[in-house]
Ligand SMILES: Nc1ncnc2c1ncn2[C@@H]1O[C@H](COP(=O)(O)OP(=O)(O)OP(=O)(O)O)[C@@H](O)[C@H]1O
């Protein structure tokens with residue numbers, strides 16, 4: 001009897017799964033064509049030969065993939081690791097990581113602040129957070145440039161306050177890129193953390209205090225673990241576009257401090273090497289994937305540690 | 309635990325008030341409340357919904373600071389001490405179990421915060437799990453257990469650090485009757501064994517009467533009366549207390565004369581009858597011409613004949629309770645009166661609705677209320 005019942009249950013679940021598949025078909029098809037289609041084209045292009053004036057020639061070549069990691073000396077044909085590309089990859093990862101970290105440090109207290117306001121005022125704060133989205137990215141980036149250049153607002157006011165004598169050279173440095181990306185992506189960190197925080201039941205905080213947890217312990221052992229999904233979502237939302245950022249490093253990095261996005265753009269533009277551009281784009285995708293897997297591993301491990 | 313230590317005051321609440329909001333919407337959740345709760349006492353706060361029970365617990369726990377007044381824990385002023393520095397634990401009305409932790413982790417949380425050694429923590433956790441019969445669900449997440457199980461985990465979590473004072477906000481309300489009975493006995497045993505002072509909130513009067521050393525009856529942010537279950541049941545001072553606990557008859561009486569003394573005694577006539585009774589008179593009523601008198605239904609006796617009866621009336625309804633029957637009468641002056649009497653085997657007295665019956669009331673059963 002029991003066996004039969006469990007079989008019936010399995011049957012029921014199977015039928016339900018089939019219905020779920022059928023119902024999600026339209027969305028799946030859309031995803032398949034709209035998301036995977038362009039991606040497949042990019043992957044396909046990365047295995048073709050570059051045309052002389054840009055574009056591609058329909059001829060198989062692994063050259064682009066070779067060039068992503070290696071370079072061949074034009075005089076003696078010696079093969080070496082492509083320092084230029086690798087250092088750009090590494091810088092991109094570093095700067096994106098730094099940006100994510102700073103966004104987290106700034107965004108968490110901000111989200112906490114908003115979530116602890118009375119419900120009526122919360123919406124006003126959220127509204128203020130989203131205002132920067134209303135202006136074009138380019139204009140916002142130029143505004144940052146205006147703020148941090150040597151004769152800009154920040155340096156001028158620091159000098160007139162007598163805090164520094166010489167202007168701090170910020171523009172066209174990695175710092176400028178990080179400042180710019182932090183500014184641009186901060187709302188993407190605040191919003192998911194806020195969403196998690198808003199659902200957070202502050203009675204857990206009282207229960208924590210009741211059980212002798214200090215403010216720090218309550219934050220570390222209760223609030224953070226419970227809103228972790230929001231923190232993870234925010235970090236991904238900041239890290240991924242930072243890695244592919246193009247406008248910000250171009251303007252604030254002054255063209256000297258490239259990131260992956262600029263490198264890819266270069267191949268499709270001046271470099272006239274579409275397959276290499278495509279291969280670089282796919283490489284970036286792989287880096288993002290690796291970073292995500294790494295991130296998941298870490299957060300899973302900390303969960304296991306919590307559970308002990 | 310020596311006798312003197314047991315009688316010492318654990319919590320001293322002195323003229324405490326808690327107001328929420330501001331003027332047009334000012335809520336006086338507590339107004340000028342003073343109580344002394346003794347060490348290792350099972351002290352119950354009893355009152356209807358919204359009377360301020362939870363608010364008083366929250367003040368003692370330290371989640372809220374009083375608008376005015378002072379609180380002492382073991383003679384130390386705790387009025388403004390944060391909750392994590394008070395040796396007070398709470399079983400929350402909403403449980404508030406940590407959703408990211410398992411049952412066992414919830415229970416060990418307080419011990420970890422107190423930096424107890426590892427082996428001690430795991431021993432205490434096992435002890436607590438056994439106490440609330442939750443050993444099997446040790447590794448379950450708290451959102452995967454039933455409401456009653458959550459309540460038991462909340463209890464174990466609050467008991468584990470062995471606080472001086474345990475605050476329990478309706479901890480048994482989600483349990484079924486049998487489990488509830490079991491937990492009541494278990495709680496009582498724990499309180500006697502551990503020497504922890506229990507402050508227990510309930511609006512179940514039966515639970516309050518059976519478990520408490522003393523009860524405080526609250527209404528509208530005030531404490532109306534504090535006393536042992538016996539005092540509260542037999543000598544309620546106010547109509548609200550008498551009405552809230554058990555069943556009561558209230559009868560208007562005429563004050564014939566008052567004899568001064570401590571306490572003053574009055575001679576009274578009930579509901580327009582001629583016979584006079586003597587009863588203690590509250591000081592505040594000594595000048596009044598009428599008084600409200602209170603009589604428990606089980607303290608009145610029903611008889612077939614109206615002769616020699618204190619009151620007479622017509623039977624309007626009978627409610628059978630197994631061991632007892634409640635007889636509802638309409639007295640001659642139109643007031644309602646209930647007599648509760650035990651059902652005995654072979655009892656020859658079987659009145660029918662509409663019968664004219666007599667009620668006999670003993671002088672000792674009559675109590676004059678303050679209001
Ligand atoms: N934070 C608050 N803001 C405003 N009013 C409040 C607040 N907390 C409680 N009150 C009010 O104070 C009064 C007492 O509330 P309290 O929670 O102490 O009642 P209670 O006796 O515990 O009731 P119950 O038996 O329903 O739990 C109620 O009228 C309630 O509406």
Ligand SMILES: [Mg+2]
Pocket residue numbers: 361362363401477
């Ligand atoms: Mg309550």
